[in-house]
Amino acid sequence: MTPTQEPPGPGTTHKRSLTIAQLAELAGVSTATVSKVVNGRSEVAPETRALVEGLIREHGYRRQRRRESPAALVELVFHALEGDYPIEIIKGVEQVAREHDLAVVLSELQHRHVPGRSWIEGVLGRRPTGVIAVFSGLTDDQHDQLATRGIPLVLLDPSGDPGHQVPSVGAGNWNGGLSATRYLVQLGHRRIGIITGPDYALSSRARLDGYRAALDMAGVPIDPDLICRGDFLIEGGLAQAHRLLRLPDPPTAIFACNDGQAMGVYRAAYELGLRIPDDLSVIGFDDLPPTRWAIPPLTTIRQPLTEMASAATTMLVRLAQGEPVAQSRIELGTELVVRSSTAALAR
């Protein structure tokens, strides 16, 4: 029983890897049991599963029939299906998947940012061509489980730090934050509030840092009272806008770090009898389709979600074909879209 030399598969650095029979012998279990673990089936005792997964992690797993091709499926997993953000992404994935005759399997994590066991078992059982995780991440074990089966993973708009190993696609969030704030400064605003996303979202931190940089470059002092932590939800935007607009020295402009929160700012202004943009300028982030129908139409930073999703899917297809990807992190540019929710500061 000598494991043969083999080139490392995508995402693994294993020099040797074992067949199901070899893994079964090492673990002291049947080949059927190893096969169940490999294929993500559930009828295996947790200890046995842990033992076999440990051996796979240590030695690697080599598919016996090399020609066995993966299913023509792309797994697309969202932390939540809320608002227009998922639809923009689904469209981009569908488009590229269709070109490659791949069908898209959609899952929702019900607001969790890491999938559970039933999800990964389902994925391993379906043997997809690859996995795209949106605004979420995988556990180290789940990474290993995909890598040892040669199933590539691409993170799309990852909420946390994707690390160096995992390819990811995002947007130029820092630049977007800079552009939004700089535009407000150019309009004469000095008291500029910001409603960020949650702290764990790197995209939100980058937008906040862009805001700080723009103020700093303009010589405007940063007032911590004007920085509010939001949650990327309309309700959060509403609550934080009320807090900002009730300050003794309230802001004359608010940068909401996503379009949903900007809609919350609109509502707060409506409730307080403030007119947009006469009494308050508002700028969002995303450029989701409904924002152009807001009254007044929302000035925002366009994040090309559909293009980002297409890029992630193209990257995934390349990885699945064993081609190298030039960069493991792609950032698509953001862009200021001026509509009618921003105006020069009245003096």
Place this chain on the structure above:
Amino acid sequence: MTPTQEPPGPGTTHKRSLTIAQLAELAGVSTATVSKVVNGRSEVAPETRALVEGLIREHGYRRQRRRESPAALVELVFHALEGDYPIEIIKGVEQVAREHDLAVVLSELQHRHVPGRSWIEGVLGRRPTGVIAVFSGLTDDQHDQLATRGIPLVLLDPSGDPGHQVPSVGAGNWNGGLSATRYLVQLGHRRIGIITGPDYALSSRARLDGYRAALDMAGVPIDPDLICRGDFLIEGGLAQAHRLLRLPDPPTAIFACNDGQAMGVYRAAYELGLRIPDDLSVIGFDDLPPTRWAIPPLTTIRQPLTEMASAATTMLVRLAQGEPVAQSRIELGTELVVRSSTAALAR
């Protein structure tokens, strides 16, 4: 070679059905070719495919390995992925699919209302547990192709007449149209405009008939000038609202047959300097999440899209398990949701 007697499968009325070998002999082609047709593979000449499909239609097809279970997939096909309507439906399908360990394969028809050949080939190749088609239909051939493979189909919010054979889930559209219009009449409105959906959509025709019935019951004469044909899109709502509001005797209230069109009416009012609800009452249909954030919040008819999608998926699972479904057409109730876009007619 005597075809054996067999109970009819779901959706078929065939008393006898043939195996692949029997079909191959009848057609004078190889079993491999018949197998390709059965499994939706593309490398078959069109005439041969038509010949084999014709034989399957005529005689039925019997899977040789009866135990071969379908893939744990539900196919969900949309005519278009636009706005919040698809997300509400996806959530309902995901929920029930998850309970049954089924994954959801999502396809978009890019605004066509009937899927093309690559879609049906993909579906047959994946051998799913069932298919849910949203606001679209299948060709007779596609129906046959699914039926002969024992793949059940459920139509969700079908745009056209689903016929008696195909199970479907919809909403109480006529009642919704009645409730919306009756509420406006109760508020004192007599000049009530309506912006319908496209003519081919039965849901839109039913809402229009509900509108007519409510006016008739209130003794309000129906003015054809006040009936506009829309397209269920925001842009269409905007254009039709402009037409209505520029009539010599314009309406004091508009019933938009979906929420998107209601947003178009909001925009038209804004452009014409009319205040909602002071100068114009507006009522929508759907109750999509953004409508409660519209300014002012939209009065609308709630159509329980997520529950409809769950019901369709439950129906599909039953059909796949060979259980009878009590009714082949389910209609879930609609409900008036009063918010702030409607007011009593000022006298």
